[in-house]
Amino acid sequence: MPADQTPVDQRTGSTAESGTRRGQRDAAAAALADVPTEPGAAKPDPILVADGVVRQFGGLTAVDVGHVEIQRGAITALIGPNGAGKTTFFNLLTGFDQPDHGTWSFDGKPLSGVAAHRVARLGMVRTFQLTKALSRLTVIENMRLGATGQRGENVFRALFGSIWRSQENEITERADDLLARFQLDAKREDFAGSLSGGQRKLLEMARALMVGPEMVMLDEPMAGVNPALTQSLLGHVKDLREDGMTVLFVEHDMDMVRDISDWVIVMAQGKVIAEGPPDAVMGDQRVIDAYLGSHHDAALTEEEEEAIIVEAEEALARERAEKEESS
Amino acid sequence: MNVERILINALEAGIGLETVVFALAAIGLNVHFGYTGLLNFGQSAFMAMAAYGIGTTVATFDLPLWLGVIFGLLAAVLLALLLGIPTLRLRADYLAIVTIAAAEIVRLTVRSVTFEETFGGSDGRQGFSNDFYSINPYPEGFYGVGRFGFSERPIWVLTVGWTLVALSCLFVFLLMRSPWGRVLKAIREDEDAVRSLGKNVYSYKMQSLVIGGVLGCLGGFILALGRSSIQPDIFGTETTFFAYTVLILGGAARVASPVVGAMIFWVVLSLTDNVLNEAIDAGYVSTSIINNTQVGQFRFMLVGLSLMLLMIFRPQGIFGDRREIALDAR
Ligand SMILES: Nc1ncnc2c1ncn2[C@@H]1O[C@H](COP(=O)(O)OP(=O)(O)O)[C@@H](O)[C@H]1O
Numbered sequence A: 001m002p003a004d005q006t007p008v009d010q011r012t013g014s015t016a017e018s019g020t021r022r023g024q025r026d027a028a029a030a031a032l033a034d035v036p037t038e039p040g041a042a043k044p045d046p047i048l049v050a051d052g053v054v055r056q057f058g059g060l061t062a063v064d065v066g067h068v069e070i071q072r073g074a075i076t077a078l079i080g081p082n083g084a085g086k087t088t089f090f091n092l093l094t095g096f097d098q099p100d101h102g103t104w105s106f107d108g109k110p111l112s113g114v115a116a117h118r119v120a121r122l123g124m125v126r127t128f129q130l131t132k133a134l135s136r137l138t139v140i141e142n143m144r145l146g147a148t149g150q151r152g153e154n155v156f157r158a159l160f161g162s163i164w165r166s167q168e169n170e171i172t173e174r175a176d177d178l179l180a181r182f183q184l185d186a187k188r189e190d191f192a193g194s195l196s197g198g199q200r201k202l203l204e205m206a207r208a209l210m211v212g213p214e215m216v217m218l219d220e221p222m223a224g225v226n227p228a229l230t231q232s233l234l235g236h237v238k239d240l241r242e243d244g245m246t247v248l249f250v251e252h253d254m255d256m257v258r259d260i261s262d263w264v265i266v267m268a269q270g271k272v273i274a275e276g277p278p279d280a281v282m283g284d285q286r287v288i289d290a291y292l293g294s295h296h297d298a299a300l301t302e303e304e305e306e307a308i309i310v311e312a313e314e315a316l317a318r319e320r321a322e323k324e325e326s327s
Numbered sequence B: 001m002n003v004e005r006i007l008i009n010a011l012e013a014g015i016g017l018e019t020v021v022f023a024l025a026a027i028g029l030n031v032h033f034g035y036t037g038l039l040n041f042g043q044s045a046f047m048a049m050a051a052y053g054i055g056t057t058v059a060t061f062d063l064p065l066w067l068g069v070i071f072g073l074l075a076a077v078l079l080a081l082l083l084g085i086p087t088l089r090l091r092a093d094y095l096a097i098v099t100i101a102a103a104e105i106v107r108l109t110v111r112s113v114t115f116e117e118t119f120g121g122s123d124g125r126q127g128f129s130n131d132f133y134s135i136n137p138y139p140e141g142f143y144g145v146g147r148f149g150f151s152e153r154p155i156w157v158l159t160v161g162w163t164l165v166a167l168s169c170l171f172v173f174l175l176m177r178s179p180w181g182r183v184l185k186a187i188r189e190d191e192d193a194v195r196s197l198g199k200n201v202y203s204y205k206m207q208s209l210v211i212g213g214v215l216g217c218l219g220g221f222i223l224a225l226g227r228s229s230i231q232p233d234i235f236g237t238e239t240t241f242f243a244y245t246v247l248i249l250g251g252a253a254r255v256a257s258p259v260v261g262a263m264i265f266w267v268v269l270s271l272t273d274n275v276l277n278e279a280i281d282a283g284y285v286s287t288s289i290i291n292n293t294q295v296g297q298f299r300f301m302l303v304g305l306s307l308m309l310l311m312i313f314r315p316q317g318i319f320g321d322r323r324e325i326a327l328d329a330r
């Protein structure tokens, strides 16, 4: 059941809320309890299964995933050092990039060669590491755009307001509920381009929910979000699980990963090197070697922050270069 | 100096044939560039499809005018598909390169000696507008106030032309307030985001290219009928650039801005032309500085200058929203 169809007040009732939240979390934990903690482990009820997915850029193998399964209804974190291939893997799974080899399926449907917009319509919706707010559209228009099956998106029917007006009102209602939930209702009529970085992340996530997805893929949803907002963003991600959605997200902050995820998959140099429940994975020597090292549990130093900024700028430049290459 | 004549000429230019033609061309470009972010630099080719559609159908093949109109519209749709299929999956600049080249190919083809029998070479086609003027409801005479006005033939063209402008504006207004228009505007902002929300971006860009091309081709019909003759060199790249100037003057992505932009453009050209010529004739300006034959070129410099001033002091155009421009700078 998509998030938007669940009445809002049901979630704000405090006792009921903590009850269900615990319930879903426990259910996910129970389902994953017997899964062996090894790369490529089979899950009891996988929604996404990938096999032999390889993507090379020139001589560099950015992604080389042998086998991976994502459990339905759980929050799975995808972690790994910068350049591990997480974003590229996201791009491949969602049809924004084509792999050299490999197959993968969502909900039993094979997705190889399926166009990005069709992947989204099938119920697998992603957000981007570099936020893509539609700047010169208002916040509410950003939200409305996310709704699928709009009658007024057909050019002929678009001409006649009477055909799509009632549906537009329903969509707007749904959008307003979500905006309230994400505390963006005060920004409703502002251009999305005038929002802060964190608010854009929130908007992008809320907009993705307008699609009514079964699975949401969030690429670094917390990056650049100010600490005051991260708590509420975390709450939103947990809420998605309560609404029955599957979440796969990329995150660097280990405390956050530990807090919200039911399962963690670790990538390094394109490969899945470990997976398991958060605590088990973070104690894994391979993971510590590959990734955590001194970052673990330590606040960022200034140099590290700088390094991350440089990295992000490189990622930007690469994305541009990639666009050029693909065109 | 004859102030009355200068003003009357300016007024007539403001609602005249060129204003109608370029308003229609710019309404089409507004759909492409203003709303969808598509860089079509070949709008003149869409106009040529219309003009040669009726020109060759009637003057070469001796078929009725209405059939020529249908051929012209079909040719414009076909051209849009032909340009769009290979380029719309690529980065934005590819469409720009391909359209500017295609427009030149169209112009050189219709003016070529090889096809002279069909398209009339550099002389173009004449004598195709009789069907149009034979249904002119205006009796012979002069329509206007005092010395301002038009005789029955131009007033008929202008009536049809302004009706098309009004209908086109209504059409664009209805489309752009709809969810369909929202998808176009979103594509202008970020294609990948739109894709990630389940919209077929390629299909929407193609629809935009076809619709804007057909709107531009309406301008081609009016131009051909208004002049009762067409030459290939009318459809050069400067026609497209004038249409862009008109659009940017008015402010992109506003329904009425192409119309106001076209009026301003042709009024300014008329004013500068007439004022300078009169001033030279009256001896206010020495011919050692500028003579009558140079005025034609000079007025375009003035248009260029005013466009630069506009971009500096009002970059959003006459109707644009300053807040939107500010967002780009972030
Ligand atoms: N378009 C591209 N062209 C060349 N190399 C790329 C491209 N995209 C990603 N890469 C490379 O692939 C590797 C994985 O990158 P990425 O998926 O962005 O990692 P992550 O998201 O885990 O930080 C990096 O070494 C990066 O440099």
Ligand SMILES: [Mg+2]
Residues within 6 Å of the ligand: A086, A087, A088, A129
């Ligand atoms: Mg990344």
